[in-house]
Amino acid sequence: MPLKHAKWITGIITLLLVFPIIIGLVGTLLPAFAYFPPLGEYDVSLTPWRNLFAQGEFYASLKLSLITGIGAPLLALWLALSLLAWGYQQAFFRKIEALLSPILAIPHAAIAIGLFFLLSPSGWLVRLFSPWLTGFDRPPNWITVQDPYGISLILALVIKEMPYLLFVMLATMKSIKARESLQVGQALGYSRLTLWRKVIIPQLYPIIRLPIFIVVAFSLTVVDLALVIGPNTPSTLAVTLLRWFNDPDLSMRLMASAGAIFLMLMIVFVLAGWELAHQVLRKLTQAERSNGKRFGLTDNLLRLGVVLGLIVLLNAFVALALLPIWSLARRWRFPDALPSQWTWDNIDRATPLLIELSRNTLIIAFVATLIACAISLIMLETKRHAMAKSTDIKQHHVFDWLIYVPILLPQIGFLFGLHVLLIYTNLNGDLYAIIALHLMYVLPYVYLTLKGPYLAYEEEYLRQANRLNHRPWRNYLLVKIAMLKPALFTAFALGFSVSIAQYLPTLIAGEGRYSTLTTEAVAQAASGDRKQVGSMALLQAVFPIMVFWLAQFIPPRWTRWRLKLKQVFNTGLIEKDKLC
Numbered sequence: 001m002p003l004k005h006a007k008w009i010t011g012i013i014t015l016l017l018v019f020p021i022i023i024g025l026v027g028t029l030l031p032a033f034a035y036f037p038p039l040g041e042y043d044v045s046l047t048p049w050r051n052l053f054a055q056g057e058f059y060a061s062l063k064l065s066l067i068t069g070i071g072a073p074l075l076a077l078w079l080a081l082s083l084l085a086w087g088y089q090q091a092f093f094r095k096i097e098a099l100l101s102p103i104l105a106i107p108h109a110a111i112a113i114g115l116f117f118l119l120s121p122s123g124w125l126v127r128l129f130s131p132w133l134t135g136f137d138r139p140p141n142w143i144t145v146q147d148p149y150g151i152s153l154i155l156a157l158v159i160k161e162m163p164y165l166l167f168v169m170l171a172t173m174k175s176i177k178a179r180e181s182l183q184v185g186q187a188l189g190y191s192r193l194t195l196w197r198k199v200i201i202p203q204l205y206p207i208i209r210l211p212i213f214i215v216v217a218f219s220l221t222v223v224d225l226a227l228v229i230g231p232n233t234p235s236t237l238a239v240t241l242l243r244w245f246n247d248p249d250l251s252m253r254l255m256a257s258a259g260a261i262f263l264m265l266m267i268v269f270v271l272a273g274w275e276l277a278h279q280v281l282r283k284l285t286q287a288e289r290s291n292g293k294r295f296g297l298t299d300n301l302l303r304l305g306v307v308l309g310l311i312v313l314l315n316a317f318v319a320l321a322l323l324p325i326w327s328l329a330r331r332w333r334f335p336d337a338l339p340s341q342w343t344w345d346n347i348d349r350a351t352p353l354l355i356e357l358s359r360n361t362l363i364i365a366f367v368a369t370l371i372a373c374a375i376s377l378i379m380l381e382t383k384r385h386a387m388a389k390s391t392d393i394k395q396h397h398v399f400d401w402l403i404y405v406p407i408l409l410p411q412i413g414f415l416f417g418l419h420v421l422l423i424y425t426n427l428n429g430d431l432y433a434i435i436a437l438h439l440m441y442v443l444p445y446v447y448l449t450l451k452g453p454y455l456a457y458e459e460e461y462l463r464q465a466n467r468l469n470h471r472p473w474r475n476y477l478l479v480k481i482a483m484l485k486p487a488l489f490t491a492f493a494l495g496f497s498v499s500i501a502q503y504l505p506t507l508i509a510g511e512g513r514y515s516t517l518t519t520e521a522v523a524q525a526a527s528g529d530r531k532q533v534g535s536m537a538l539l540q541a542v543f544p545i546m547v548f549w550l551a552q553f554i555p556p557r558w559t560r561w562r563l564k565l566k567q568v569f570n571t572g573l574i575e576k577d578k579l580c
Contacts (some may be wrong), residue, residue, distance in 0.1 A: 010382045010545045013375060014399050017355050018317050020418055020440060021405055027417020031257035038420070039250055048258040058259065059091040060268075069220030070270065072157035073359070077212060078157065079312060080165040081204075082305025085196035089179060097170065103163040105544035107501030109518050110229035113525055113537040114319030117190060117326060119144045119152060122334050124322055130335035139334055144229050144315030154232035156176040157222070158318045161215045162309065165257060169204060176203040198289040205278070212309040214407050216274060217267050221410035221472055224503035224518065227526045236262055236413045237367045242504075245416050252418075267410065297560070320541060346531040353520075361516040364431070364506070365499035365543075368438040372446040375489065377448065387455070403444045403519040409506045421506050429511040437505035446495040453487035485558055489551035497544035517543075 014313050030036065034045040052058055087093030103111075123140035129134040145152045173179075178200050185195040205212075226236045234240065241263065244256035279489050288296070326332075330343035340442065347354070356502055418437070424426040457480060465475040515523075521536040 004066050007382075009378060010399060011378060013144025014402060016357075017042065017399070017402055017440075020364070020421075020436075021409070021414065022400075023421050024417040025409075026258050027420045028414055029417075029572070031254050032261045033258075033286075034254055036254060037255075041254070048254040051255045052258045052262065055233050055255070057240060059235075061237040061240040064150050064231060064234060065220055065237040065263075065266075066270070068153050068226075068230070069216065070155045071150075072161060072219045073212065073216045075154065076158045076165055076215065079305050080162050080169060080195075080559035081201060082302045083162075083166060083309040084169050085193055085200070086306040086420065088173065090180075094554060095311070098493050099313065099317070100163045100167050100352065101547055102320075103313075104167060105497045105548045106541045107497070107518055107544065108156075108222070109224045109228060109501070109522050109525075110323065111316065111319065111519060111539040112225045112535040114321075114475055115124070115152070115156050115230050115253060115315070115321040115531060116145050116325050117317045117534070118315065119155075124318070124337070127335050127337050143470075145229050145471055148231050148233070152234070153226055153236070156225050156229050157219050157313070159319075159374055162312060163316075165208070165211065165215065166207050168310070169216045172204065172207045175207065176200070178204075179272050184275075187292045190483055191295050191299065191555070194294060194296055197296065197299060197302065202282070202289070204548070210404070213274075213405075216271060217408045220267055220270060221263065221412060224501075226498065227522050237266075238410065241412050245412075246302065248559065260409055260410070260416070262411050264413045267408070276577075296384060323534050323538040323541060326530045327538050329531060347535055348574075350532050350535050354517075354535060354539060357515055357517045357520055357536065358543075360514050361500060361518070361540075362543065364435055364438055364514075364516065365496050366406035368435050368442045368499045369446065369492055371435075371439055371493035372443040373492055375443060376447040376450050376491070377454070378560050380450060384455060384459075391516065403447055406440045407444050415504055415508050428509070429513040431514055433509040434506055434514055437509045438499045438502050441502060441505065442495040442499050442538045445498050449491040449494050450484075452489055454482060457484060486551075487557040489555050493544070493548045493551035494545045500544050 009036060032048055033043075034041050034047050073472070083096070084411075087096060116123070120126075120139075121144055122144045124146070125309075126134065126136065126140065126144075134140075180194070181199050182195055185199060186192065190198075220235075221238045223238050225243055226239045230236055230239065234244070237259065240260045243258050244252045244259065247253075247256075325339065327346055328342050328344065329339035331341035332339035332347065348406070383400075419428065422430075422433050428432040461483065462475060462480050465479045466472060469475070500519060502516075503518050503522055506514070506516050517536050517540040521533055521540055524533050524536070552563075
């Protein structure tokens with residue numbers, strides 16, 4: 001890319017990323033200390049903090065958030081490591097790898113709604129064993145979803161996080177030479193699982209530390225999943241803060257802001273505690289890893305993790321399969337395992353609403369992802385220029401660090417500060433504001449997906465093209481971008497699925513004027529109308545899967561299609577000249 005003033009471009013885009021983050025944090029920090037001019041509060045005090053710590057609900061929500069926010073990542077990491085240790089380089093494991101993309105692509109809310117249909121007292125799992133085994137002719141009075149211990153929420157988080165961690169681990173296996181280590185270890189008589197526990201996992205963990213931290217931060221602050229399937233008496237701290245922010249009593253915002261700041265600090269302490277626990281565990285197991293034993297009792301933990309991991313994956317696909325069934329069910333009485341009558345009327349009745357929601361969802365996702373792709377290409381090109389001039393090939397500019405901030409910070413922590421800015425600038429409820437907030441979360445994933453392939457590109461191809469025909473922009477598009485098509489399409493598909501899944505940014509910036517499939521599905525999840533909710537969740541899942549499929553289908557065929565189209569176009573011009 002023939003960029004001029006690369007440093008200026010880097011600085012401007014970095015400032016555009018920093019500005020909303022700082023404004024959002026300041027807009028939350030000042031009300032946390034009772035400074036909130038819109039309510040006539042000009043005196044700094046600790047009253048919001050005293051009110052926060054005086055709330056009994058705060059402690060119950062905090063306890064629940066810690067249980068689910070730490071328990072789910074631990075389980076997801078254990079199951080992902082177990083599945084990888086069991087199936088790495090096995091022929092059958094490739095089928096499991098192929099199943100990861102659909103789960104990664106599907107938004108959180110769709111997973112939660114499908115799991116709600118599966119696990120609820122009148123859900124498919126109870127229907128499957130009723131009445132022949134359970135004796136139930138009516139739904140039992142069980143609390144299997146939205147349970148007070150957060151077990152269903154932990155399961156939903158594990159279903160979403162385990163495939164992500166497994167995907168990240170698979171991408172890093174070559175960097176630690178796992179295949180060579182396994183061959184040498186097995187030649188020395190070590191069992192496969194023992195090798196993983198003693199050799200591979202200690203090398204793998206430091207590389208995937210940041211993705212694990214992202215998963216922990218997400219688990220502690222997730223809102224849409226907790227609203228659908230999490231407990232509500234009390235709810236998690238993030239959901240409690242959302243309710244306080246939306247309270248008609250505007251003074252509650254001060255206490256909610258203090259709670260949001262506390263949530264950010266809690267994430268820092270949890271991550272620090274997580275890393276400390278890892279260091280302690282590493283020290284405690286150091287002697288066991290080097291004792292020379294070819295087998296170990298703790299290998300059974302990995303075996304148990306394999307069984308539980310496969311059950312979790314099965315639950316995920318069954319939950320997703322229930323979405324189209326409920327969308328097409330006309331009559332489905334308990335305890336029937338399948339609907340007794342089917343119909344398209346559910347979708348026909350909901351078509352006007354679904355069209356409007358789909359239009360809003362697709363416009364926001366496409367525009368936000370296209371902008372994210374453009375910014376990522378510009379920033380990566382400036383980084384390439386900087387690397388070409390520097391002897392340090394691992395040189396990072398500030399953008400490489402800031403890009404992680406929106407992912408690690410809790411949405412509830414600074415989006416409401418941004419909401420105040422949107423109100424001041426009269427952009428609240430505007431489509432452009434929604435796209436801008438989506439862009440904050442889409443950009444990190446697009447940039448990080450493109451970073452490796454873009455910086456690994458062999459620039460000599462572009463130099464040769466410019467020597468033959470010095471048209472820099474044309475050659476950049478037709479040579480470099482053309483060769484990076486698979487990475488670009490994958491990055492676009494990932495960014496698109498991230499945008500589809502956004503709940504809080506759409507809710508806060510849109511103020512209900514622009515509803516998407518995600519916001520409407522979460523809002524109606526507790527309405528009891530499973531048929532309409534199933535239709536929304538189904539579309540919410542179908543769009544990302546379709547884009548991911550296109551991202552895999554189009555790049556290998558793009559050149560052939562382009563050449564055929566060019567041939568047809570040239571033939572048409574020749575025929576036109578003959579007629580003339």
